[in-house]
Ligand SMILES: [Zn+2]
């Protein structure tokens with residue numbers, strides 16, 4: 001029988017909507033690093049991965065990983081003992097998007113927590129290629145590992161804001177004030193005073209108002225302004241439609257939240273109002289490093305973590321997005337709590 005030190009607990013996706021936590025063999029560092037997972041964020045895209053899983057599959061997901069390097073191949077020995085965050089998207093380095101500095105949209109993209117085993121486990125093996133490409137970033141000494149688990153989602157927000165060109169006098173409307181929407185509010189507020197939110201849940205509106213939103217609306221009919229930049233920060237087809245309908249002439253829209261099934265768009269919305277429409281997906285290692293710095297500079301971001309859960313609570317956290325009554329924003333798995 002394997003010794004307990006050769007094994008670890010991991011949560012496997014085993015079929016559509018089905019997860020199972022069990023003891024499995026512990027990976028080695030391979031040609032890269034072995035991390036002891038400190039925290040792994042639970043993301044809306046994990047819920048979509050779980051829902052669309054194939055029967056009989058067995059994989060470890062989780063792409064918002066902070067860990068401590070506990071073993072390494074010889075060439076990376078100096079990393080042992082460091083606390084690191086992982087930018088999970090591995091570009092090929094040679095395709096057009098990679099050469100233009102956008103490995104997040106690589107033609108042959110591989111992502112830790114998707115194609116490669118992820119962070120819903122006590123240990124994660126990180127390929128050497130990820131170290132070489134800058135996907136492994138040491139945490140700033142003063143940054144709490146828990147807060148650092150926000151770096152991956154925050155890096156995606158920075159990608160969205162970067163393409164949206166927020167100036168000091170632009171107004172920004174954020175549709176959806178879940179964890180991603182709240183990050184957009186806090187980061188946009190550092191660029192402009194005019195940040196608005198549409199969010200049906202009152203506790204989330206209150207949180208956004210306390211974290212920099214100028215006004216928060218329960219729905220479109222509540223007097224919601226047409227803003228220069230509209231960010232769809234939720235996974236709702238209705239929000240996509242609202243963004244297109246509500247954008248003023250010359251406006252910009254970022255389709256940030258992913259949808260299981262996309263919507264059809266009336267091109268006349270774009271043409272006659274001269275709108276700029278773009279999507280953003282994921283982030284680059286450089287944006288990940290920027291996110292870690294932003295987390296040290298902006299302590300309000302840490303408030304977005306509302307729940308730290310043990311393994312046994314992971315299936316229920318994965319099945320519900322909304323809290324029941326209490327404010328629920330970002331949930332982190334602590335894989336050392338059972
Ligand atoms: Zn995520």
Ligand SMILES: [Zn+2]
Nearest residue numbers: 092095098106
């Ligand atoms: Zn590529």
